[in-house]
Amino acid sequence: MVEDGARQNSGAKHKWKFFRSGGFDQVRLDDAADLQNLGLLDQKLWAALSCPAKGLEIDSKVLQYLDSDNDGRIRVPEITAAVRWICSVLKNPEDIKRGLPTLPLAAINDGIPEGKQLLAVARRILANLDKANAVEISSEDTADTAKSFLKTKFNGDGVVPPTSATDKAVAKVIEDIIACVGGVPDRSEAMGVDQAKLDQFFV
Secondary structure, eight states: OEEOTTSSOTTOOOOOEEEEETTEEEEOOOSHHHHHTGGGSOGGGSSOSEEESSSSSSOHHHHHHHOTTOSSEEEHHHHHHHHHHHHHTBSOTTHHHHTOSEEEGGGBOTTSHHHHHHHHHHHHHHHHTTOTTOSEEEHHHHHOHHHHTTTOSOOSSSOBOGGGOSSHHHHHHHHHHHHHHOOEEOTTSOEEBOHHHHHHHHO
């Protein structure tokens, strides 16, 4: 292992640790401090500056989220932005390195707007899965979007199925619109109408 505080961006205070592999020194990411300072690491010290957003042994949805500009490549700024976000929404960024199968709700940093929103979404998903009293959430809980939104009347996708209507007459109108001009599937995969279908029907 090589410890070299000089191998860092100008003005950076973080000391990086290195190991020798493949004939050159590579940076060690041992703790949360390394992750939190990843954006300061000179890009000349990265093993690669980009990778494809498909065909890797990583969940395809994760790759899709990382590829924020949808150009088919995941680049250094997208990695560092994701790391910054993850560190910011956790009360203790060290939790990242623990490799837990679930995320305790108490670990989410609800002291910032994004963390507060993340906590609310996690609780909504758990409630929709009949786990309202759960104190942690897993990747399996978030994997099936259709299932997690199945019991939500208004899930924010702009599509209103007949079952979301509290009035029978309104529900019947929605059914008529779907029968006349077709429907649009919402997040729960139930057929409903959006603004475009509504406008088309009344025209």
